Amino acid sequence: MKVLTKHTDYAVRALISLGMKPDGWVSAKSVSDEQAIPYQFLRRIFQELIRSGLVASKEGAGGGVKLARDPYSIRVKDVIEIFQGEVQVSECMFRKQLCSNRANCVLRHEIMRIEQMVNEEFSKVTVGKLIGDLKRVGQMKNP
Amino acid sequence: MKVLTKHTDYAVRALISLGMKPDGWVSAKSVSDEQAIPYQFLRRIFQELIRSGLVASKEGAGGGVKLARDPYSIRVKDVIEIFQGEVQVSECMFRKQLCSNRANCVLRHEIMRIEQMVNEEFSKVTVGKLIGDLKRVGQMKNP
């Protein structure tokens, strides 16, 4: 069971990459090279991030992308939601016909409790925090 | 983002169904009818559950399946692992070349912390507990 798809994975890494070069525009090409993400795939990921307002872009030579917001305001949860939709453990494990009182359903409670926890956890992790961690430990190659 | 697949969903519901009729063998057909799960699909799900030792089976007329263990010992986590493998948030968000010190990787820590929490939560929920909840609230049609 894998929770994060490549879309999310690449997107977070691309955002971190941008967050580490806060001045000026960065081309998708350079991020693609640096992070070894397939170029065209990354292009489309950026377009989503741009549409969602996390990333700003500038066309033409010398253009590129950069973070549109404070890295600490960009939560991994936001990225997941852009590419994978709302976290939901299961639509509804027990169908309506079996579960007359949906609002009070105890099973649903269990599931939603877990859902909420996952959401909270992914909300705590921001791009800014990840960059901070990386810098502190000094693991990422390109500074 | 959906965490549980139909396999897991159906399996848990089938296990609850069995757990509610603790005496004697129950045919896959009757569970299929009761829970509105495609028959052949359910057959294969039972075969997995049998192989994994959660369910016992008896061939021939009058045979069928039943829980092989105490319902309180069957965790939803076990079922997930049978059908969807280990819960893992992401293989490794930052590749080896970017992340020299895998053991100390801070990003990995975040991810594994979340992974562990999800696992713990799904470990707390057992078939027995779900049956207890259902009975207490009296929602499921067939007793």
Added chain:
DNA sequence: TTAACTGATACTAAATTAGTATCAGAAAAC
């Protein structure tokens, strides 16, 4: 006017998930 970019969108490939079909064999019922 050319080179380096993004915007938009159509397309293909691979993997996973969901579901179906079939045949063999065991046990009970008749």
Added chain:
DNA sequence: GTTTTCTGATACTAATTTAGTATCAGTTAA
């Protein structure tokens, strides 16, 4: 002893999701 009711095993197809590619139009700076 043969018919019916069941599981064991396995092969197959369909649908959906995920991953990745390709192309062309348009913008900007040099």
